[in-house]
Amino acid sequence: MTDQKRPNIVFILTDQQRLDTIRALGFPHMETPVLDSLVEGGTSFRNMYVTSPSCSPSRASLFSGTYPHTNGVFRNDEPWVWSWVKLLAEAGYRCVNVGKMHTMPVEGPFGFHERHVVENKDRDHPNLPFYLDTWDKAFWTRGLRKPSRVSYRERPDYDDRLGAFVWEAPEDLHPDVFVPSLACLWLERYKGQEPFFLQIGIPGPHPPYDPTQDYLDRYEGRDDLPMPINDYDLDAEQPAAMRELRRHHQGEDHDAIVHLENPTAEQLRRQRAHYYANVSMIDTQVGRIIEALKARGVLDETIIVFTSDHGDCLNDHGHSQKWNMFEQTVHVPALVWGAGIPGGRSVEDLVALFDFGPTILEWAGIAPPAWMEARSLNPLMGLAAENGERDRVFAEHTNDAILQGTNYMTMIRKGDWKLVHFVDSAEGQLFDLAADPEERSNRWDDPACATRRQELIMxxxxxxxxxxxxxxGFCREIAGL
Incomplete structure (x- = not known):
């Protein structure tokens, strides 16, 4: 940054938010005036890809600047070993997490001075570890029962809802209101004058898809919502690992979603209306955070980052949620706005979510560790002279209790081509995104693409x-050597 004063940094990370959820990015079905203002007044990255298609692996990668195969976090219950947040704390930043980070241990410090943890919306499952977060305690103090798959299963229409429900508890207890409210409280009450790094982990629009009725009213009954990409031969075009993933979802109600093999158009439209309404709720809350920064008198010296850990298929390609490498899962929105950030700038280069690590460190005047594979985004915003371009991005996933059809899945996107490799199968996926942006035609076995396939595997x-x-050097770093 050119300004000698180190900026405050507010890093807003939603959970499971697709790219097509911000109107100003070219999706007119959305109502997102606050996020639109960040697009128009800041820099947006149009080709931001995650490094892993599920929560904790993506986040551990983001907060370490390394891929899962380096930091060892391939699923949600594997321990984190290091985070660059500690470098901010050592440099004099007040580091605070409010909401979800999905670390393991859940309340491990990982460099933060304060953590006010709110975890997944739905943790009512016997295989998940017992944990009472800040949100659980808020429900308990009000004498209320927190909604979850257990309570939703009591509904006679549970099997038909595809995880879409209306929030019926008090609105201030909705997790996507509760977490931003806690962040606003911190901004109001903390009296320290040092620069701060405030990470706000908003739990939505991760399922259950549960907006309040007033936001749902904006989307219900509309026929302009994009419908799922599933009107092609899913079995013929998808490898066995992906077919097995679809079958797995049809047998388990993960996160209160009963995933149906052949949902009706009305069920699909309802699911999407709830999901998009949840994003509009979040949009309003981002506005509240901006107002809290303004009330504190620090908005002009703060940088806001808004992004998500991965997306959600919402029945695109017949899939529920994530754990795959389709665009709806791995391609996410990413916005940067605030002090010193160019306004109205759109970056089309391929970038990776963990690139925010070295970017943020540089804003704080910290040289990123040389061993980081992540690359600073500052050159692409015109804030540094170095070459920040990538010609390819990668993602990987393994060891997951839900992705059971393969032992290791790797994605590469290079130019307009995307390949997905399964270590234990001769099958794979290969898409020409220029000719086939909806990924309907798998070119893996196309003789005309054999050279391209081999090149990407190499x-x-x-x-x-x-x-x-x-x-x-990463191992030496975490060992303190």
């Missing part, structure tokens, strides 16, 4: 070898 091999060399 790029994955080369990346894994170079990655291990690049991150050799």
């Amino acid at each position: 790029d994955i091999l080369r990346w894994r070898i170079e990655s291990d060399r690049k991150t050799q």
Whole structure:
């Protein structure tokens, strides 16, 4: 940054938010005036890809600047070992987390001075560890029962809802209101004058899809909502690992979603209306956070980042939620707005979510560790002279209790081509996104694409070898050597 004063940084991370959820990014079905203002007044990254298609692996990668195969977090219950937040704290930032980070241990410090944790919306499952978060305690003090798949199962229409319900508890207890309210409370009450890093983990629009009725009214009954991409031969075009994932979802009500093989158009439209309404709720809350920064008198010296850990298929390609490499899962919105950030700038380059790590460190005047594979986004915003361009991005996933059809899945996008490799199968996925942006036609077995397929597989091999060399210092870092 050119300004000598180090900015405050507010990092808003939603959970499971698709790219097509911000009107100003080209999606007119959305009502998102606050996020639109961040797009218009800041810099938006139009090709931001996650490094893993589920919560904790994506976040551990984001907050370490390394891929899952380096930091060891492939599923939600695997321990985190290091976070660059500690570098901010050591440099004099007040580091605060409000809401979801999905760390393990759940309340581990990971560099933060304060953590006010709110975890997943729905944790009512016997396989999940017992944990009472700040949100649970708020419900208990009010003498109320927190909504979850257990309470929703009591509804006679539970099997038909695709996880879409109207929030019936007090609105201030909705997690996507409760978490921003806690953040606003912190901004009001904390009296320290040092720069701060405030990470706000908003739990939605992760399912259950549960907006309040007033926001749902904006989307119900509309025929302009985009409908799922599933009107092609799913079995013929998808490899066995993805077919198995679809079957798994049809047998388990993950996060209160009973995933149906052949939902009706009305069920699909209802699910999307609830999901998009939940995003509009979040949009309003981002406005409240901005107002709280203004009331504190620090808005002009603060940078706001808004992004998400991964997306949600919402029945695109016949899939529920994530754990796949389709665009709806791995391609997320990413906005930067505030002190010193160029306004009205749109970056089309391929970038990775964990690139926010070195970017934020540089804002704070900290040189990112040399072993980080993440690259600063500042050159792409015109804030640094170095070359920040990527010509390819990667994502990976394994060891997951839900993704059971493969032992290891890797994605590469290079230019307009995307390949998904399964380590234990001769099958795979190959898409020409220029000719087939909806990923309907799998070109993996197309003889005309054999050279392209081999080239991308070799790029994955080369990346894994170079990655291990690049991150050799990471182990020394976490060992304190």
